[in-house]
Amino acid sequence: MKPAAFEYRKASTVEEAVEQLTQLGDDAKLLAGGQSLVAMMNFRLVRPSALVDVKGILDLQYVEANGEGLKIGALTPHRWIETMEDPGVLEGFSVLKSAARWVGHYPIRTLGTFGGSIAHADPSAEWCMLATLLDAEMVVVGPGGERMIPASDFFQGFFTTALEPDEMIIEVRFPEPAPYAALQEFARRAGDYGIVAAAVALDLQGGECRSARVVLGGVSDVPLRIPEAEQVLEGADIGQEVFKEAGQEAAKVIDPPSDVQGTAEYRRDLAATLIQRALTEAVAKVKEAADAR
Ligand SMILES: Cc1cc2nc3c(=O)[nH]c(=O)nc-3n(C[C@H](O)[C@H](O)[C@H](O)COP(=O)(O)OP(=O)(O)OC[C@H]3O[C@@H](n4cnc5c(N)ncnc54)[C@H](O)[C@@H]3O)c2cc1C
Numbered sequence: 001m002k003p004a005a006f007e008y009r010k011a012s013t014v015e016e017a018v019e020q021l022t023q024l025g026d027d028a029k030l031l032a033g034g035q036s037l038v039a040m041m042n043f044r045l046v047r048p049s050a051l052v053d054v055k056g057i058l059d060l061q062y063v064e065a066n067g068e069g070l071k072i073g074a075l076t077p078h079r080w081i082e083t084m085e086d087p088g089v090l091e092g093f094s095v096l097k098s099a100a101r102w103v104g105h106y107p108i109r110t111l112g113t114f115g116g117s118i119a120h121a122d123p124s125a126e127w128c129m130l131a132t133l134l135d136a137e138m139v140v141v142g143p144g145g146e147r148m149i150p151a152s153d154f155f156q157g158f159f160t161t162a163l164e165p166d167e168m169i170i171e172v173r174f175p176e177p178a179p180y181a182a183l184q185e186f187a188r189r190a191g192d193y194g195i196v197a198a199a200v201a202l203d204l205q206g207g208e209c210r211s212a213r214v215v216l217g218g219v220s221d222v223p224l225r226i227p228e229a230e231q232v233l234e235g236a237d238i239g240q241e242v243f244k245e246a247g248q249e250a251a252k253v254i255d256p257p258s259d260v261q262g263t264a265e266y267r268r269d270l271a272a273t274l275i276q277r278a279l280t281e282a283v284a285k286v287k288e289a290a291d292a293r
Pocket of ligand 1 (some may be wrong): 032115119
């Protein structure tokens with residue numbers, strides 16, 4: 001199927017993009033990599049009256065570590081994250097690189113953008129989950145200027161965010177390194193969104209967990225933090241027993257949907273297993289780091 005007719009414009013700066021969105025009204029949309037938007041237009045799930053193509057704003061393609069946090073330009077392709085080699089970035093944010101392999105297929109990773117995925121706000125999207133896990137902030141520009149939106153306020157529902165129709169994400173900021181973070185997911189076919197995905201981040205002292213973050217994708221209409229699983233981990237001696245308990249606790253408290261991909265019960269089982277796997281991977285990173293010293 002082909003999309004309904006729309007007006008096409010190009011912007012070569014952020015200011016131009018915002019100005020065009022303001023002029024064109026609420027039915028206009030930004031076009032970044034087109035990997036979600038064009039498919040939805042082809043299926044007539046969305047019918048924007050106009051597209052403002054921002055792919056040419058190349059100064060929004062970057063991944064920058066500033067000693068502590070990490071900044072990712074909104075138009076950075078997924079593939080850049082997958083292939084990043086800068087030790088300054090990888091030391092604290094290797095979870096982004098390892099999670100990138102789960103994002104769609106190679107052509108999608110080449111064309112799709114980091115900011116596009118965040119704006120699209122699929123609750124199973126890897127970048128949306130990691131933004132929630134690691135307290136990222138979205139830097140957004142609109143007609144009134146720039147504002148920052150924390151991930152906890154940004155994702156408001158299925159494909160729904162705190163963005164106004166005339167605002168553009170220009171950057172995503174991760175405030176602190178998370179060396180012991182991991183993401184695991186399960187999809188029936190390679191390249192599909194995970195039916196369920198689990199992301200975890202640990203702060204460990206010796207064998208004890210000082211603090212933990214656990215986020216699930218595919219079980220709710222937003223990436224979902226699971227404080228009950230975090231409480232099981234915090235203060236506990238780490239090991240498979242406590243990882244299993246954290247997964248089981250999460251399975252108890254979530255209320256996932258049933259659909260053609262699987263029943264709610266199946267998603268609960270997946271959540272428990274994937275949390276356990278992600279925790280195991282995060283701890284393996286701690287051991288690797290200790291061995292490398
Ligand atoms: C078969 C298939 C499998 C996929 N599997 C996965 C997967 O496993 N995991 C995953 O995360 N993604 C997956 N994707 C989606 C892919 O990652 C997209 O690249 C991403 O969701 C959207 O990025 P984009 O740059 O292509 O944005 P577009 O498709 O161009 O835009 C998507 C939406 O975001 C808005 N938008 C784009 N950029 C901005 C911005 N800077 N500021 C404000 N609004 C903006 C657009 O207006 C539009 O509403 C898959 C896609 C396909 C087709």
